Amino acid sequence: MGERDGMASDDRARSWRRQMPDRPATGRLLAALLACGVAAACSANSPGTSATPAPTGSFGAAAVTSAPGPSPSVTRIGSATAAPAWLGTRALPVGSNGFAAARDTPPELRHRSIITTDDLPPPADGRFHSTVQAVPASVLARSTWSKACPVKATDLRYVTVGFRGFDGLAHTGELLVNARAAAGLVKVFATLFAQGYPIERMRVTSAAGLNAPPTGDDNTTDAYACRPVRGSKIWSQHAYGLAVDVNPFLNPYHRGKVVLPELATSYLDRGDLRPGMIRPRGPVVKAFAAIGWKWGGDYHSLKDYMHFSANGG
Numbered sequence: 001m002g003e004r005d006g007m008a009s010d011d012r013a014r015s016w017r018r019q020m021p022d023r024p025a026t027g028r029l030l031a032a033l034l035a036c037g038v039a040a041a042c043s044a045n046s047p048g049t050s051a052t053p054a055p056t057g058s059f060g061a062a063a064v065t066s067a068p069g070p071s072p073s074v075t076r077i078g079s080a081t082a083a084p085a086w087l088g089t090r091a092l093p094v095g096s097n098g099f100a101a102a103r104d105t106p107p108e109l110r111h112r113s114i115i116t117t118d119d120l121p122p123p124a125d126g127r128f129h130s131t132v133q134a135v136p137a138s139v140l141a142r143s144t145w146s147k148a149c150p151v152k153a154t155d156l157r158y159v160t161v162g163f164r165g166f167d168g169l170a171h172t173g174e175l176l177v178n179a180r181a182a183a184g185l186v187k188v189f190a191t192l193f194a195q196g197y198p199i200e201r202m203r204v205t206s207a208a209g210l211n212a213p214p215t216g217d218d219n220t221t222d223a224y225a226c227r228p229v230r231g232s233k234i235w236s237q238h239a240y241g242l243a244v245d246v247n248p249f250l251n252p253y254h255r256g257k258v259v260l261p262e263l264a265t266s267y268l269d270r271g272d273l274r275p276g277m278i279r280p281r282g283p284v285v286k287a288f289a290a291i292g293w294k295w296g297g298d299y300h301s302l303k304d305y306m307h308f309s310a311n312g313g
C-alpha cells in the first residue's frame with residue numbers, strides 16, 4: 001500500500017466533507033453589477049496586469065462574511081448563473097462500502113458555471129492579492145485540525161489568494177497549507193489568476209463539513225483536511241497541508257465505480273472540455289509543476305483530476 005493507495009482512500013473522505021453552501025452575497029453581486037454597468041463588462045476584466053502577489057492587509061484574514069441569502073434578482077453574471085436552489089441540500093445514502101453511489105449529473109450542472117459565493121471580501125481593485133500568516137485561532141477552531149493531526153498548527157499557514165470566478169469577477173479565497181508550501185502555492189494561484197482560470201469557491205474545510213453526509217455536488221477548492229486513511233495509519237497528504245484539490249466537481253476522483261463528487265459523472269468525459277476542467281499539460285498542471293507539484297490526473301490505477309500534491313501522493 002503506497003501513498004497513492006492511501007490517497008485513494010483518503011479521497012473517499014471527500015464524500016463526507018461537504019458543506020452546506022452559503023448562498024451568493026447579494027450586496028456584493030448587486031454592487032458588482034452596478035459598478036460594471038453591464039455584466040459583460042465585468043466578465044471582460046483582464047486579469048493580465050495584476051499577477052504580482054502582494055499582501056494587502058485590506059481585510060481581516062480571519063474575517064468571513066455572512067451570506068445574507070440568495071438574490072432572486074441576480075441569476076446571471078457573464079456566463080455564470082446562480083446555483084440551483086437545491087445545491088448542497090440533498091444528502092445521498094452511503095452504501096456499505098462507505099461511498100454514495102455515482103449518479104448522473106443533473107442537467108443544471110453539466111456545464112457548471114456558478115456565480116461565486118464570497119466567503120471573504122473580494123479585492124476592491126479587482127487585482128490579485130495574497131496574504132500568508134500564522135493560522136489565527138479563529139480559523140484553526142473552524143478547521144479540521146486537532147492535536148491528533150500529523151502537523152503542528154505552527155507548521156501551517158493561513159493563506160488568502162485572489163481567484164477569478166466563473167462570473168469573471170475577482171474573489172478572495174482562503175487555504176490552510178503547510179508552511180513550506182505557502183509561498184509556492186501563492187505563485188500557483190497568482191498564475192491561475194493571471195491566466196483567467198476560473199475557480200468557483202475556495203474555503204478552509206470545516207470539521208462540520210468533513211463529517212457531513214455527502215451531497216455529491218461540492219465544488220470547493222481546498223487544501224488542508226486532517227484525515228487518516230480509514231483502517232490505516234497513513235495520513236493523507238491533505239493532512240499535512242501538502243495537497244490541494246481544485247474545482248473538484250469539474251475534476252472528479254474516479255476509481256472503479258467510485259466517483260467523487262458522486263454527481264460529477266458528466267465530468268468523467270475529459271474530452272468534452274468545459275471551463276474549469278484541468279487538462280493534461282494544460283495551464284493548471286503547468287502552474288503546479290512549476291513548484292514541483294504533481295497531478296492526480298496522471299495516476300494510472302485511478303484518476304484524481306482535482307488533486308495536486310508536493311510528493312505525488
Ligand SMILES: [Zn+2]
Pocket residue numbers: 011238243244245306307308
Ligand atoms: Zn486531494
